[in-house]
Amino acid sequence: ISVLCNYVHLQKLEVPHNKIKLSCVSNMPYLVILDASHNEISNFFGFQPPKNLKEVNFSHNRITKMKDLSAYSSLSKLDLDNSFREIIGLEQCCKLTHLSLANNKISRISGLDSLLLTHLCLRGNQLERIEGLENLRSLQVLDLSLNRITSLSGLQNLHQLGSINLKKNLITEIQECKHIHDLLLLRDLNLLGNPLQEQQDYRLSVVFLLQHLTVLDQEKVTPEEKVSSVNKYDPPMDVVAARNHMTHLVYQLMQPQILYDTLPSADSPYPMLVLTGPQGCGKRELAHRLCQELSEYFAYTCHTTRGPYFGEENGIDYHFVSEEDFQHMIHMFIQTMPYGGHSYGLTRDAIEDVAREGLACCVHMELEQGVFSLKNSYFEPRFILLIPTQVEKYKGHLKSRGLYTPAQIDMAVLRIELYANTNRQRPGFFDNVIPSDWEEAYQTLKQVVKEYLLLADQEEESNNRAFPDNISTLQELASIRRREQLVREAIVGKSPGVYSQLFKSDESCASSALSVPSSAGALSSLVEPLDISLLGHTLETLKQNHDDPHPDTDRLAAVVSPSSDRRPGSNIKPILPPIPTG
Numbered sequence: 001i002s003v004l005c006n007y008v009h010l011q012k013l014e015v016p017h018n019k020i021k022l023s024c025v026s027n028m029p030y031l032v033i034l035d036a037s038h039n040e041i042s043n044f045f046g047f048q049p050p051k052n053l054k055e056v057n058f059s060h061n062r063i064t065k066m067k068d069l070s071a072y073s074s075l076s077k078l079d080l081d082n083s084f085r086e087i088i089g090l091e092q093c094c095k096l097t098h099l100s101l102a103n104n105k106i107s108r109i110s111g112l113d114s115l116l117l118t119h120l121c122l123r124g125n126q127l128e129r130i131e132g133l134e135n136l137r138s139l140q141v142l143d144l145s146l147n148r149i150t151s152l153s154g155l156q157n158l159h160q161l162g163s164i165n166l167k168k169n170l171i172t173e174i175q176e177c178k179h180i181h182d183l184l185l186l187r188d189l190n191l192l193g194n195p196l197q198e199q200q201d202y203r204l205s206v207v208f209l210l211q212h213l214t215v216l217d218q219e220k221v222t223p224e225e226k227v228s229s230v231n232k233y234d235p236p237m238d239v240v241a242a243r244n245h246m247t248h249l250v251y252q253l254m255q256p257q258i259l260y261d262t263l264p265s266a267d268s269p270y271p272m273l274v275l276t277g278p279q280g281c282g283k284r285e286l287a288h289r290l291c292q293e294l295s296e297y298f299a300y301t302c303h304t305t306r307g308p309y310f311g312e313e314n315g316i317d318y319h320f321v322s323e324e325d326f327q328h329m330i331h332m333f334i335q336t337m338p339y340g341g342h343s344y345g346l347t348r349d350a351i352e353d354v355a356r357e358g359l360a361c362c363v364h365m366e367l368e369q370g371v372f373s374l375k376n377s378y379f380e381p382r383f384i385l386l387i388p389t390q391v392e393k394y395k396g397h398l399k400s401r402g403l404y405t406p407a408q409i410d411m412a413v414l415r416i417e418l419y420a421n422t423n424r425q426r427p428g429f430f431d432n433v434i435p436s437d438w439e440e441a442y443q444t445l446k447q448v449v450k451e452y453l454l455l456a457d458q459e460e461e462s463n464n465r466a467f468p469d470n471i472s473t474l475q476e477l478a479s480i481r482r483r484e485q486l487v488r489e490a491i492v493g494k495s496p497g498v499y500s501q502l503f504k505s506d507e508s509c510a511s512s513a514l515s516v517p518s519s520a521g522a523l524s525s526l527v528e529p530l531d532i533s534l535l536g537h538t539l540e541t542l543k544q545n546h547d548d549p550h551p552d553t554d555r556l557a558a559v560v561s562p563s564s565d566r567r568p569g570s571n572i573k574p575i576l577p578p579i580p581t582g
């Protein structure tokens with residue numbers, strides 16, 4: 001092609017698939033693009049360097065050795081798919097962004113450190129490791145297919161990478177993906193033809209580990225795959241709870257159905273109080289103290305396979321059972337939770353036993369498979385969150401227990417945020433929040449619970465009774481007593497025990513309301529429809545009420561007064577803790 005020597009202004013020369021020599025290029029000082037691929041060139045770049053040569057393709061020639069290309073510093077794109085073993089001579093090509101060195105015999109990447117490459121192709125070489133790429137911080141597209149690479153280590157700092165092709169290599173472990181986990185721009189990954197594809201759930205695992213991917217192995221990652229992978233490997237609390245609930249529901253449905261008579265209907269909620277909070281926040285101690293001090297209202301009801309701590313008693317602190325027995329009675333549980341190598345669970349029978357004694361059950365639980373699981377059931381407990389507000393104090397407390405490793409303590413501290421977030425993001429999820437590191441946490445809890453039981457008003461009134469301030473208080477009390485008398489007559493001595501207020505909700509009122517009989521005509525303007533759904537198991541308490549010469553006026557008034565169809569205790573101001581930092 002020596003005739004081209006006269007074309008001095010030529011900017012683009014394409015002569016692929018020939019057997020030509022390129023000495024004429026020395027006469028083309030303005031050449032910008034040169035394609036001399038698929039020739040038989042062995043001495044490449046053997047011409048005077050055109051000043052502005054940007055794109056050169058010398059692939060598929062007979063080049064066996066790279067050479068110094070510092071004279072060609074304008075190069076931005078270079079294809080050298082030949083048969084050489086070592087990368088050299090590119091150090092001065094500081095404008096080079098696209099480099100293809102495919103199908104050579106390169107076994108080690110070197111000499112690329114100073115370049116600003118965005119696209120690099122090393123397909124079909126003999127690489128076993130990814131090394132020498134650490135400084136290519138601008139790299140966006142990397143093709144390492146058809147090599148012998150076993151690990152993805154070496155890619156972790158290439159934060160601009162959007163596409164990696166590792167087809168047909170020797171990667172065996174899915175865990176290798178952790179090296180590219182932090183590459184947030186990575187959208188396209190190709191691992192086809194690697195041994196790790198044989199592993200079970202390979203695709204879901206990779207989709208989970210690399211949640212930014214949109215294409216994996218040349219196939220689009222669907223939203224369904226993304227959701228399934230998260231549900232499988234890091235299920236949100238709702239999903240864990242839903243599974244737990246579903247499992248136990250299925251177990252229950254497989255059993256003969258028992259009709260319990262403590263409650264008026266099968267789906268009436270039991271009165272229940274649930275204390276929850278992070279590990280070692282003191283919920284266990286508080287729950288048991290509450291059961292002790294308010295033993296006429298509460299009893300503890302959970303089963304566990306862990307052994308009793310010093311001073312704990314079977315049937316009082318837990319029902320202690322063996323793992324074997326626990327599994328044997330698995331169909332009886334409403335929910336279960338594995339924790340620290342032991343199992344915990346709540347059975348319907350245990351709740352029923354407590355209800356038979358006219359008590360409400362009080363339990364302490366973890367969030368995921370405890371509180372969330374109960375939220376799915378038809379039980380409608382009161383949930384109280386106990387949350388540490390002073391991280392250092394909380395850490396100190398955990399340390400002083402001598403039961404936890406530093407890692408476990410850190411994990412426990414991290415979990416505070418889980419509880420705080422649940423409280424922040426789901427208004428009304430907890431009925432009350434009490435800082436557990438206050439000295440007066442128990443007193444606050446007790447007061448809140450008494451409010452639920454409507455005992456606080458009662459105490460207040462009895463104080464008032466003892467020291468009536470003035471005549472108008474006396475008159476008011478007399479008036480309340482008169483109204484209360486009428487109410488008693490109207491409901492023929494039936495009213496729910498105070499503890500049943502724990503679970504009285506708007507819906508239960510609405511679904512089972514009964515209007516006051518006409519014999520109480522005088523009252524019909526005074527009282528709202530009465531909730532009798534909760535009365536079945538409270539007759540004894542009612543009888544006591546009836547015989548009581550000093551009736552609890554406020555309590556009854558609250559049961560029947562127009563305001564009583566609000567959730568009891570709803571007038572209490574929630575005590576919100578300051579949210580811990582971090």
Ligand SMILES: Nc1ncnc2c1ncn2[C@@H]1O[C@H](COP(=O)(O)OP(=O)(O)OP(=O)(O)O)[C@@H](O)[C@H]1O
Nearest residue numbers: 279280284302337339344345346364365366369370
């Ligand atoms: N049925 C249940 N469902 C869910 N969680 C439960 C259940 N019963 C107990 N738990 C929780 O299991 C955890 C372990 O209970 P355990 O009685 O062994 O207390 P602990 O050793 O004082 O625990 P912590 O780690 O909170 O100090 C506690 O967080 C407790 O609230």
